[in-house]
Amino acid sequence: MSSIASKRSRPATASQPLRTVRLNELERRLLDAFQRGFPLSPTPFQEIADRLGTSEEVVLGVLKRLQRSGIISRIGPVFKPKRIGSSTLAAMSIPPEELDRVAAVVSSYVEVNHNYERENDYNLWFVITSPSKERLQQVLRELESRTGYPILDLPLVKQHHIDLGFPLWC
Amino acid sequence: MKSRANNNRPNALDRGIIRCTQAGLPLVPQPYQYIADQLGTTAEQVMQRMRQMLECGIIRRIGAVPNHYTLGFRGNGMSVWDVDDSLVAEYGRRIGELEFVSHSYQRPRFLPEWRYNLFAMVHGRDRAEVMQKVELIAALLGKDNRAHEVLFSTRILKKTGLRIDQ
Structure with a gap:
């Protein structure tokens, strides 16, 4: 088990201006053992404790x-996303000077719950979730016409593994 | 996935439990009792319903939800792979089992613009570590990897997580 603390104890340089988080042995064991299976x-x-x-x-x-310092966001159940309704992952290729404008239009929809800028020709990636297929298609069409750019519509075919926690010290 | 009967739908008590716990359990010695008091039921009932929701998959896990970003996992990269459609399910499963992969999905290609049919979210402390892990996936796929890319996120423009109700 490599220690995150030792890796982080390197002095921060200009390219590494990040706040360092040190965890002690007990904190580490807690986080390792209880991302699932909380009693x-x-x-x-x-x-x-026992x-x-x-x-x-x-x-x-x-x-x-850990919670106050933002190292864990909470302790509790992680719920499966709603199965009802319809969702998709969408991607757009937007010229850099247009990105903020288009991203604002995309984010303005309540149906959009994640919106990321990524380094790629396809530089805008977002998840659309809607109670109905029809509304989802409508949002896709509206976004294309309001922004003037085509959308890649990449709905889930099959999910193999999702968010069961993972070891932090591998 | 087969659709299941209605008994896997959350009942009124389940929905109350979801509302009261989705932002986390209270950090008190008897958290289920605390929730039960709010819902006018018993701790035993709350635990029993949560056990049931865990079994049927409404709850994926119960535990600490680390903020990977604060912990230094800043290298979250979305790796995308082009593998033969006849192999993608098996590889999706195997890649999903890798401990540094948090999500593994099959998605349709969107030809000719988008050739990739397998997505795997790879976590590491920095880009170099993510790229090392991506190489492990590439090695696992071997010749069956026809092409891949890694898309690092540069900005989170919107993220809304919590649900109010199920």
């Missing part, structure tokens, strides 16, 4: 700190 028992933090050989108070304290 469904009356006192889950006590159970975790497994890590510490106290409930310490576990709760560590988790509060």
Whole structure:
């Protein structure tokens, strides 16, 4: 297990101006062991503490700190996205000087929940989710006519693996 | 995926649990009791329904949701691959099992503009690490990799995650 802390302890250079996050051994073990399988028992933090050989108070304290500092966004269930409705991944190839204008139009739709700029000829990537297929198609057509650029419509065919957590120290 | 019967639809209590937990469990010694008190039920009921939702897949997992960006995983790259349609399902599954891949999807090609039919989200601390991992995928695919690219995100323009209800 390589230590993230040792890799991060290099001095920040101009090309590495990032805030460093140091985790201690207990924090690391907590994050490694409990991205899934959080106990469904009356006192889950006590159970975790027993497994890590510490106290409930310490576990709760560590988790509060990790949450406050933004290292974890939360502890709890991760829900499967809604199955009802229709969604697609869409991509557009937009000249750089037009990107902000087009991105603003795309983001203005409530049906668009993720919108990323990516380094590629196809530089704008977004997910459209809608209660109905018809509305999804309508959004795609509207976006093409409002922006003047064609859209690649890449709906999911099959999902093989999604967000079950992954080891942070591999 | 086969569609399942209605008993896998969340009931009223499930929806209450989803509302009360989607932003995270309270960090108190008895979090399920806390949720139960808000919903006018028992901790036993809350745990039992969550167990049920976990079994039928409404809940994917219960645990810490790390903010990979804060932790230094800033190299999130979307790798896209062109593999033969007859092989894509098997490779999608195998690539999805790699521990540095968080999402693996089959998507349609959009010819002639877009030749790629397999997407795998690769995580690493920086671009170099992502590229090393992409090379591992390329090695796994061997000659069956007809072409690939890695698309790094440069800006998040919009991201809305939380759902209010199911």
